[in-house]
Amino acid sequence: MEYTKINGKSTGSYVLIGILAIMVAVGLYEFIQGMIQGHESFGTSNIVPWGLPITSVIFFIGASAGALMLSSLTYVFGKEEYKPVSRVSIFLAILLIIGALTTILGELGRPDRFMNLFLYGPGNLSSMFAVNSFLYTGYIILSIVYLWTTFRDDLLKITKLLGAMAATLAIFVHTGTGAIFGFIVAKELWFSPLLPILFIVAALTSGVALLILILTVTFKLIGYKMDEKLVVGLGKYLTAFLLLQLFLVFIENIVRTYGGMGGGEMSKFLFEGPYSFVFWGIQIIFGTVLPIIILSSKKTMIKVQIASLLAVIGVFAERFSLVIPGQSVPSQQVVGRTMMGLYGEPAVYSISGAEVAIILGVVGAIGIAYIIGLRFIKLLPSQP
Amino acid sequence: MVRYGMVIDLDRCVGCAACAVACKAENSVTSSTPEDYKNRRLMEWNRVVTVFKGKFPNVSASIMPLICNHCEHPPCVKVCPVDATYKREDGLVLQRYERCIGCKYCMVACPYQQRFFNFYDQKKKYVERFEKEAEELKKENKNVPITYLEIPYHNPDVPSRISGIVEKCTFCRHRIDKAIAEGKKIGSPDGVEPACTQACPAKTRTFGDLDDPDSEVSRLLRSRRNYQLRADLGTEPQVYYLD
Numbered sequence A: 001m002e003y004t005k006i007n008g009k010s011t012g013s014y015v016l017i018g019i020l021a022i023m024v025a026v027g028l029y030e031f032i033q034g035m036i037q038g039h040e041s042f043g044t045s046n047i048v049p050w051g052l053p054i055t056s057v058i059f060f061i062g063a064s065a066g067a068l069m070l071s072s073l074t075y076v077f078g079k080e081e082y083k084p085v086s087r088v089s090i091f092l093a094i095l096l097i098i099g100a101l102t103t104i105l106g107e108l109g110r111p112d113r114f115m116n117l118f119l120y121g122p123g124n125l126s127s128m129f130a131v132n133s134f135l136y137t138g139y140i141i142l143s144i145v146y147l148w149t150t151f152r153d154d155l156l157k158i159t160k161l162l163g164a165m166a167a168t169l170a171i172f173v174h175t176g177t178g179a180i181f182g183f184i185v186a187k188e189l190w191f192s193p194l195l196p197i198l199f200i201v202a203a204l205t206s207g208v209a210l211l212i213l214i215l216t217v218t219f220k221l222i223g224y225k226m227d228e229k230l231v232v233g234l235g236k237y238l239t240a241f242l243l244l245q246l247f248l249v250f251i252e253n254i255v256r257t258y259g260g261m262g263g264g265e266m267s268k269f270l271f272e273g274p275y276s277f278v279f280w281g282i283q284i285i286f287g288t289v290l291p292i293i294i295l296s297s298k299k300t301m302i303k304v305q306i307a308s309l310l311a312v313i314g315v316f317a318e319r320f321s322l323v324i325p326g327q328s329v330p331s332q333q334v335v336g337r338t339m340m341g342l343y344g345e346p347a348v349y350s351i352s353g354a355e356v357a358i359i360l361g362v363v364g365a366i367g368i369a370y371i372i373g374l375r376f377i378k379l380l381p382s383q384p
Numbered sequence B: 001m002v003r004y005g006m007v008i009d010l011d012r013c014v015g016c017a018a019c020a021v022a023c024k025a026e027n028s029v030t031s032s033t034p035e036d037y038k039n040r041r042l043m044e045w046n047r048v049v050t051v052f053k054g055k056f057p058n059v060s061a062s063i064m065p066l067i068c069n070h071c072e073h074p075p076c077v078k079v080c081p082v083d084a085t086y087k088r089e090d091g092l093v094l095q096r097y098e099r100c101i102g103c104k105y106c107m108v109a110c111p112y113q114q115r116f117f118n119f120y121d122q123k124k125k126y127v128e129r130f131e132k133e134a135e136e137l138k139k140e141n142k143n144v145p146i147t148y149l150e151i152p153y154h155n156p157d158v159p160s161r162i163s164g165i166v167e168k169c170t171f172c173r174h175r176i177d178k179a180i181a182e183g184k185k186i187g188s189p190d191g192v193e194p195a196c197t198q199a200c201p202a203k204t205r206t207f208g209d210l211d212d213p214d215s216e217v218s219r220l221l222r223s224r225r226n227y228q229l230r231a232d233l234g235t236e237p238q239v240y241y242l243d
């Protein structure tokens, strides 16, 4: 199969780059402000110290791991029909993980000290953050080498090996990400052995869905024809992942409700609290059930696209309902007794402009890197 | 081995919050603004809360001072990716401020909400506030107190904290370290104690070495029924409550 670069010299592409650059500039401004002034303009508090940036970090990492695992369909399992999109999906996986790491910087109170992670991280490998910073670095390097070998027809065997290694590492990367939350005994909505598995399934869902969206839009913009069979094929995978995800979410919540840890306060907050619309409305109905219904009818290109969009939103909502409501309720200090007044009340996190700007800035940077990548690297299949 | 701990006798506590004020002054913990209160960003290494059970009129409530439990198995130490939070030989859970990257992982991991994030630079904020107030006083042709123009008081024994890092109760480590250096006795009732313990008018708090069978804390734990906060989580707090 032959690959080409895109021309990318149209006005449209420059306008797009311009818009993305503005997003980057605004994000960068807010990031520097946060570094100088502190996080006063953020929506976080001492009860909910992790806000929207962490939500997007795990979303980006998930999408990256999902996209990389998908590329193994071609390079490891030899499914040639997905070859046209496999190379670009590795590229996207690399961009997304780098984007995720950049977003973490926006969330750190002292991003100027991030090197400490590598200096002192090995000193405390019981921290999932420390372990992950090494996992993520290894994953980026391995993926870049893997992408490079796909350009060499004489290295087919090595590509296969590296692909398998990278996909395995992707699983560990996302297991590690899930473990950041799953290991925390203090939070009832987090402490669960199922969480890393749920993370991987959600990663596959968001990876496939995001890939479908980005690729169909890219092909449309540059005037290439997208093979409908390919999209429908990916749609089949999406259906399977969505069903699995729904099942896991169901199991997890039934255990929570049945067990009723901590008087069930936290699950009650998730199901009935101020963010319950995110859980029921966006995550379950809009983001999981609706795309499953759409996909269960005869799949066409446009249907798969709509379902993908919904699934991406759904996975983001799933991340949100994990991170934010998971922290909102102050845990009991004495079992069975409530704290009076403000101390016992759940803290409501309100999304702040600064945090949104930082996230959009990262999205903009990923977009620019993607367009430039398409222009200078042979990532897309040439048209017949 | 020394293992410092605290025993809090809830029967004695009158809920005056003198300990909370003493801690703020001793450790130069930033005084929170009304916005901080609204945004749940209070810096309270030491807070006095009321816990209750039941519905009116069948309520049982107790007033409880809460501080960092200096857990024997501290989740906050386990999760710190840069080893900034650590457990010292003598049982104190401490933090290297200059190393903290502000990831806030320890905050979500602490089951007791005993860690606080510096959303802004404490000193800078004080100076700004006092300058503004001095400005207003000048406009009204009033005298500006000299304290407004000087750098606000900061206990020279404790390091100041910059924005973007996390802080918490240190069991007044500066007092303990000083006492060790000067060879003084440590622990209630006649040795050096943390500020909150010293300030308590009802002798609610007792500080001392849990490993020393002759210390006041050990004696109290032997003689009275006691419990730790959320012992079910396996953190093994070193702050005990009597009731």
Ligand code: SF4
Pocket: B067, B068, B069, B070, B071, B074, B075, B076, B077, B093, B109, B110, B111, B112, B113, B114, B115, B168, B235
């Ligand atoms: S109470 Fe919280 S901050 Fe203190 S040692 Fe235990 S886990 Fe750490």
Ligand code: SF4
Pocket: B079, B080, B081, B082, B083, B084, B085, B095, B099, B100, B101, B102, B103, B104, B105, B106, B107, B165, B166
């Ligand atoms: S915020 Fe600081 S002390 Fe807490 S886990 Fe992160 S680096 Fe460690």
Ligand code: SF4
Pocket: B022, B023, B024, B026, B027, B045, B046, B067, B068, B168, B169, B170, B171, B172, B194, B195, B196, B197
């Ligand atoms: S021991 Fe010291 S730092 Fe801890 S609450 Fe008491 S006064 Fe504050």
